[in-house]
Amino acid sequence: MGDTGRFGERLAVLAHDWFPEEGKMMKGVMRYGDYAFTGIVDHRHAGESSADYLPGLPDVPIFARVEDVPRETDSLLIAERPDDGILTPLQRAEIEAALAGGWDVLSGLHRRLSDDPQFATAAAESDATIHELRHPPDEVTIAEGTAGAVDARVVLTAGTDCRQGKMTTTMELVAAVRERGIDAGALATGQTGIAITGSGVCIDRTPADFTAGAVERLVHEAADEHDLVVVEGQASILHPAYAADTIALLHGAMPDGLVLCHHATRTAFRGWERFELPSIEQFLAAYRAVTDPICPTTVVGGSLNTIGIEDDEAARDAVEAFSREIDAPATDVIRFGAGALVEAIV
């Protein structure tokens, strides 16, 4: 799904002590990335098979150490981005071994691996590349406000909170639209999406003044290649800490339409529980107020994450209620598929 050649074709995954519960990046890339997976590295599950733990994802053999993985691997993906950014000694040793063996490394860590002399030296000696997916390129530009004029339809997955499925919605929408024969591309704005598509910029780490500009540049590039561009949204226009990401995406992408992503059972911002989640009406009003005067857009669809609702019928009811609230078609892209949104976004 994009320029995956940038990171090679054969990926191994470093998952020591993360597999199978953790590993958000691993799971996203295994689900949506167009890679061959040569191995998952986890000493606790060596000799087993990933499909026993991760149903629905490609079945990948699990090895005890990087040195056991088939040599024809191009890159090692670090499966997780621990909040404290700290790697265990074993994880560090494996990264060094991969680099020493000439593999590239894909890191979504806050801290640059290449700032660590141990890794920098290993990479330099074998001419391997460390791809710091969370870090914006050095060359950044200011937005000119031109994304509204691109020769492609642009849709942004906007949300009500973090971690509710905007990346997933983006990938599912692109896949569903492609099935109808439409030339669509996903524009990644977070580390997992970048690992999946092979391009994009991590918006949340980009200096504020360059956020909209980074998005704008990507939209121009994607619009040159595709008829429909689905831009991966970040956070929420009313998130207490991260709304800067969101408004930069709105103004940088100037989308023709928004797909509003929402979590059916969430009542407060995740991790900011002191803040009750505003009403859908308040979200719609906020998205409208910051776009109408300079880049009018409208909510064309809804993506409701119903993971907290066990019963399928209740989930359907929730989707229908959400659809009425936003006055647009809605679905749970995982539970019911993205098909219901295709007509709305093309």
Next chain:
Amino acid sequence: MGDTGRFGERLAVLAHDWFPEEGKMMKGVMRYGDYAFTGIVDHRHAGESSADYLPGLPDVPIFARVEDVPRETDSLLIAERPDDGILTPLQRAEIEAALAGGWDVLSGLHRRLSDDPQFATAAAESDATIHELRHPPDEVTIAEGTAGAVDARVVLTAGTDCRQGKMTTTMELVAAVRERGIDAGALATGQTGIAITGSGVCIDRTPADFTAGAVERLVHEAADEHDLVVVEGQASILHPAYAADTIALLHGAMPDGLVLCHHATRTAFRGWERFELPSIEQFLAAYRAVTDPICPTTVVGGSLNTIGIEDDEAARDAVEAFSREIDAPATDVIRFGAGALVEAIV
């Protein structure tokens, strides 16, 4: 006005080829900074006196070279931040001379002076500090959404565009309020404000995810010291490129009130003339929509920059019309003083 001790007490200003027309930082710091100015360095005006060119600002002798300025200088302020970031050979030589002489240097340049081996070496050899005012500290944090609970009144100078007087309004408001005996402090969020107050963070260069957090931390610090904190706003909630700065300030500071800054004669975003300036009503709606659900606030005053209106009476009419539009007292803080806003913000 704040912790100016951080940059020393005696400043020289590097203004070669900028004086007197350019030098935005120089003018802001000379107007509002609590420093003794030992000299302005400009080879074109050496021997002259600054007051002949900059009426209303402190009178400072002009010297041909840094080496001519009295030695008891603490720091050299670089007067301008050229858009292309390029310094002339003469400007570079002077910065090196200042560092070699043990002076600190205050830079508002995009590119870090300390990344330049010539300057880094000069600074290291004489134990001088290069203060990179545009660059955020390495230690940054995520906003917790707690600024609304601080034990001080917090007012933010929000705007309709860039370069219309938010920094000036901030400093004039603090001065006016202090004259009434109220303990007020300015919280700087841009390089000139930082040079003036001796503290603050340049929000526009802070990675998006940390912008609100940086503001929040500063608000807590300022609220511990003052009864009233005026936060310097940036850009505008509807600016095509820079709205990320603005929303981060709103959510990071969670202000009790906003002073809406506006330029009386501007009809399009400055530098983004393709975008007609939205109506005041649209700005009010946007500011309301992104704050009401999580940190309700209200426009308590207006600061109208009437520099394009020659006639004082016409300027007064414009201020009155603006006041009616925002339904709050308004003034031009330079032309008519900030007094009209004191009651509204305390």
